[in-house]
Amino acid sequence: MISYEFLTTQKIKKALNYLDKFSKVHILAGGTDLLVNLYKESPRLPNFDYLLDISNISELKFLTLVDKFIEIGPLVTHSRLINEPLIKNNFPVLAEAAYTIGSTQIRNRGTIGGNIVNASPAADLLPPLIALRAEIELTSRKGKRVLSLEEFLAGPYKTKIQVNELLTKIKIPLLGDNYYVDFQKIGRRKALSIARLSLALVTKVDEKGVFQDTRVVPGSATPYPQSLPETEKAINGKSIFNIDLEEIGKITSKEMVSITGERWSTPYKKPTIAVLIKRALKKIIEEAKTNE
Amino acid sequence: MNKITVTFVVNGKEVTLKVGPKERLLDTLREQLKLTGTKEGCSVGECGACTVILDGKAVSSCLILTGQIGGSEVLTVEGLEVYGNLDSLQQAFIDHHAIQCGFCTPGMLMSSKALLIHNPHPSREEIKTALEGNLCRCTGYEQIIEAIESVANK
Numbered sequence: 001m002i003s004y005e006f007l008t009t010q011k012i013k014k015a016l017n018y019l020d021k022f023s024k025v026h027i028l029a030g031g032t033d034l035l036v037n038l039y040k041e042s043p044r045l046p047n048f049d050y051l052l053d054i055s056n057i058s059e060l061k062f063l064t065l066v067d068k069f070i071e072i073g074p075l076v077t078h079s080r081l082i083n084e085p086l087i088k089n090n091f092p093v094l095a096e097a098a099y100t101i102g103s104t105q106i107r108n109r110g111t112i113g114g115n116i117v118n119a120s121p122a123a124d125l126l127p128p129l130i131a132l133r134a135e136i137e138l139t140s141r142k143g144k145r146v147l148s149l150e151e152f153l154a155g156p157y158k159t160k161i162q163v164n165e166l167l168t169k170i171k172i173p174l175l176g177d178n179y180y181v182d183f184q185k186i187g188r189r190k191a192l193s194i195a196r197l198s199l200a201l202v203t204k205v206d207e208k209g210v211f212q213d214t215r216v217v218p219g220s221a222t223p224y225p226q227s228l229p230e231t232e233k234a235i236n237g238k239s240i241f242n243i244d245l246e247e248i249g250k251i252t253s254k255e256m257v258s259i260t261g262e263r264w265s266t267p268y269k270k271p272t273i274a275v276l277i278k279r280a281l282k283k284i285i286e287e288a289k290t291n292e
Numbered sequence: 293m294n295k296i297t298v299t300f301v302v303n304g305k306e307v308t309l310k311v312g313p314k315e316r317l318l319d320t321l322r323e324q325l326k327l328t329g330t331k332e333g334c335s336v337g338e339c340g341a342c343t344v345i346l347d348g349k350a351v352s353s354c355l356i357l358t359g360q361i362g363g364s365e366v367l368t369v370e371g372l373e374v375y376g377n378l379d380s381l382q383q384a385f386i387d388h389h390a391i392q393c394g395f396c397t398p399g400m401l402m403s404s405k406a407l408l409i410h411n412p413h414p415s416r417e418e419i420k421t422a423l424e425g426n427l428c429r430c431t432g433y434e435q436i437i438e439a440i441e442s443v444a445n446k
Binding site: 004005031032035036051053055056109 | 426
């Protein structure tokens with residue numbers, strides 16, 4: 001049976017003190033994954049003696065534009081990501097991904113920080129956040145450190161967070177002009193579905209209609225979300241007027257399998273990931289052509 | 293295991309309770325406060341039977357520990373009726389036969405109430421999105437959506 005002491009605080013400083021003072025502390029934010037695991041007594045839960053509730057720390061609920069970055073507090077909920085004009089206008093790909101998460105009830109509680117630290121292979125926000133080159137700030141009593149999100153992820157349900165650290169900020173650089181974004185997701189049904197496969201695409205299309213700075217990050221395709229450099233390289237430099245989408249699809253499938261190896265799900269995922277990259281590119285090409 | 297003292301407001305009344313570290317809001321409502329209108333269905337946030345309104349938002353009370361909600365305001369299905377008068381949504385559910393076995397009804401009402409608080413005239417699509425976390429195995433949803441539409445169109 002799982003047994004623990006419950007700790008709660010409204011201040012970052014106190015939370016960091018708890019993390020420093022006690023060992024085997026598990027953090028509780030929105031609870032939409034943790035409470036399910038607690039109820040099921042899931043083997044995925046690490047052994048812990050203290051549950052530290054951070055859901056009422058208002059210092060972690062900010063969402064602001066600072067210079068050329070949007071800074072997001074880890075306790076910002078999925079519902080807020082969908083509704084905040086700052087996100088809708090600058091990173092629609094993030095709002096779209098947030099909209100596909102769970103249900104209204106889940107989106108009202110689940111947080112961006114929880115989605116990141118939980119590090120599920122199917123986490124809906126990770127592909128767009130990685131494609132947007134998000135950075136995260138970790139704070140402990142000793143100080144702060146900043147990592148790129150891609151660097152922070154260490155495996156399925158694993159990150160590089162230390163036991164005395166708290167995720168305190170997500171920082172996303174604004175995209176310049178002529179950037180296009182798209183998010184694709186396939187689930188078993190529309191609502192409340194875990195991604196069977198998803199894909200975030202961020203790319204620039206220059207004045208001549210040539211792709212540049214392309215970022216392709218699939219979800220549920222690799223052990224944990226990571227970008228596909230071969231696919232990105234293949235798209236960069238191609239023109240929106242004559243890019244061979246079939247060829248790109250094949251490269252994406254091949255690159256995914258080169259990371260995962262052949263698995264039971266490969267016969268399904270191999271052609272499907274090709275469909276997702278083609279769909280995302282088609283949408284962006286259409287958009288870019290209307291802007292010509 | 294330590295007990296935690298929590299003070300919050302339920303249906304307009306302040307309560308101070310001692311709760312266990314694993315006690316969910318759902319357990320507190322049903323067992324300590326005897327507000328059994330809120331139902332326990334799946335316990336993993338997928339069926340919506342335990343939906344309540346927490347600080348103005350629809351949430352699954354099975355996914356919240358009561359220790360987390362000090363200072364918050366909770367509205368349950370019991371709080372919809374005011375001075376003996378049913379909420380217009382409750383009346384609309386009756387009028388449109390949006391109930392069969394009734395188990396999902398409190399959750400459906402709370403999800404739709406939360407929607408109407410923020411968006412008094414939602415579209416059909418917005419109603420469907422608000423209800424996507426609520427399962428009903430009897431009605432096929434149509435009558436529920438019609439009931440909500442009838443209130444939204446007033």
